Amino acid sequence: MTSSELPAGFQFAGVACGIKPSGKPDLSLIVGDNRLVASGVYTQNQVVAAPVEICRSLTPSKRIRAVVTNSGNANACTGRQGELDAAEMCRSVADAISASEAEVLVMSTGIIGKKMPMDRVNAGIKNSVAKLGRDIDDFTAAADAILTTDKERKAECREVKLGDQTIRIAAMAKGAGMISPNLATMLAVVMTDAQLDPQQSQRILREVASKSFNCVSVDGHTSTNDTLLLLSSGASGIRIDDSNEKAFIRALTDLSCRLARELVADGEGATHVMKIRVVGADDDASAATIARTIGASPLVKTAISGGDPNWGRIVSAAGYADAKINPQQTSLKLAGTEIYHNGVPTDFDAAAVSKAIKATKEVDLDLFVGNGPGTAIHWASDLTVEYVRFNSEYTT
Numbered sequence: 001m002t003s004s005e006l007p008a009g010f011q012f013a014g015v016a017c018g019i020k021p022s023g024k025p026d027l028s029l030i031v032g033d034n035r036l037v038a039s040g041v042y043t044q045n046q047v048v049a050a051p052v053e054i055c056r057s058l059t060p061s062k063r064i065r066a067v068v069t070n071s072g073n074a075n076a077c078t079g080r081q082g083e084l085d086a087a088e089m090c091r092s093v094a095d096a097i098s099a100s101e102a103e104v105l106v107m108s109t110g111i112i113g114k115k116m117p118m119d120r121v122n123a124g125i126k127n128s129v130a131k132l133g134r135d136i137d138d139f140t141a142a143a144d145a146i147l148t149t150d151k152e153r154k155a156e157c158r159e160v161k162l163g164d165q166t167i168r169i170a171a172m173a174k175g176a177g178m179i180s181p182n183l184a185t186m187l188a189v190v191m192t193d194a195q196l197d198p199q200q201s202q203r204i205l206r207e208v209a210s211k212s213f214n215c216v217s218v219d220g221h222t223s224t225n226d227t228l229l230l231l232s233s234g235a236s237g238i239r240i241d242d243s244n245e246k247a248f249i250r251a252l253t254d255l256s257c258r259l260a261r262e263l264v265a266d267g268e269g270a271t272h273v274m275k276i277r278v279v280g281a282d283d284d285a286s287a288a289t290i291a292r293t294i295g296a297s298p299l300v301k302t303a304i305s306g307g308d309p310n311w312g313r314i315v316s317a318a319g320y321a322d323a324k325i326n327p328q329q330t331s332l333k334l335a336g337t338e339i340y341h342n343g344v345p346t347d348f349d350a351a352a353v354s355k356a357i358k359a360t361k362e363v364d365l366d367l368f369v370g371n372g373p374g375t376a377i378h379w380a381s382d383l384t385v386e387y388v389r390f391n392s393e394y395t396t
Helices: 050-058 079-097 118-130 136-144 198-210 245-265 284-296 298-305 311-320 350-358 385-392
Strands: 010-015 027-042 061-073 104-111 154-162 165-174 187-192 227-232 273-281 331-334 337-341 362-368 374-381
Touching: 010 118, 010 136, 027 050, 027 118, 027 136, 027 198, 050 079, 050 104, 050 227, 061 079, 061 118, 061 227, 079 104, 079 118, 104 227, 136 154, 136 165, 154 245, 165 245, 187 245, 198 227, 198 245, 245 273, 245 374, 273 284, 273 298, 284 298, 284 311, 284 362, 284 374, 298 311, 311 331, 311 337, 311 362, 337 350
Parallel strands: 061 104, 187 227, 273 362
Antiparallel strands: 010 027, 027 061, 027 227, 154 165, 165 187, 273 374, 331 337, 331 362
């Protein structure tokens, strides 16, 4: 990543303000030079954090100036005080950049049920405004400050050719555990200097999310704080219209898929990513349901973790998914080897397939369930002893 690949019209900062006991960065700020078009998709959980309620109420919009994010505290299940604290974060940023409170979006991630240390947060906001910059180091500092249990930064930026014109897109994300389809304990911001209108931005974001961030699973647990934002500065002067929208969506989807896969690869204790491809379902929605069901199965996850080519677990998971399959036309390839064909196991070399699973970080599961037009790709992590250990000790 280079500074020249960052979209124009944005500034970034990331600082440590003392929310995390570790002293690691925990306050991130993104500010537009002018008002930004913003859209969002959010958690499907009925229990939602105060920042989610604020973002939902403000998007889609054409008048957003900034996004402030803290890590280390989810500000969820914190009652009226949590609502007041989230609003205060917006107001603190707004005052510092000469904007209004309704022009600031807020995201939080971390432990649920803890009150926000607002004295530290407000000091961090003041510090981050003073550090705002446009370089790649400023962008990565902002990306680092949203992380919690992540082992690695998740950030991308690139130039995109739309005919003979060039726009830029960038994104940062966080998430490693409590990850399930329909978003999870995941925060992500996608930015572009292309010109969008609010309703167009919302439509595009939903389409991109359906093919990327909504196609991942670590543990089947949907969180309280899921937020995915799309911000457009329009600083390139290039309008997204019928002539270039499909190419723009492809670029956003590709970038988002890369980050979504990184969420799964960084799953707490994960040793493998399963790339689950379902073909031949009645429609794409049915294929997605089958893929999600397979990816959420603890028995499938543990089999992949141990390098066990247990086709029965995968096929039976497809069978109990809430979507129709044709058992007599169901076939399965695992790590490139067909181990089940038209309802019957093949005479495969189990030891060789096991070795192939263990030798790769990303394991392909290709399942054919009939002759329908429906297809889907889903990424899921395996399940290891390390995941159990980490999450049994998370708050203590």
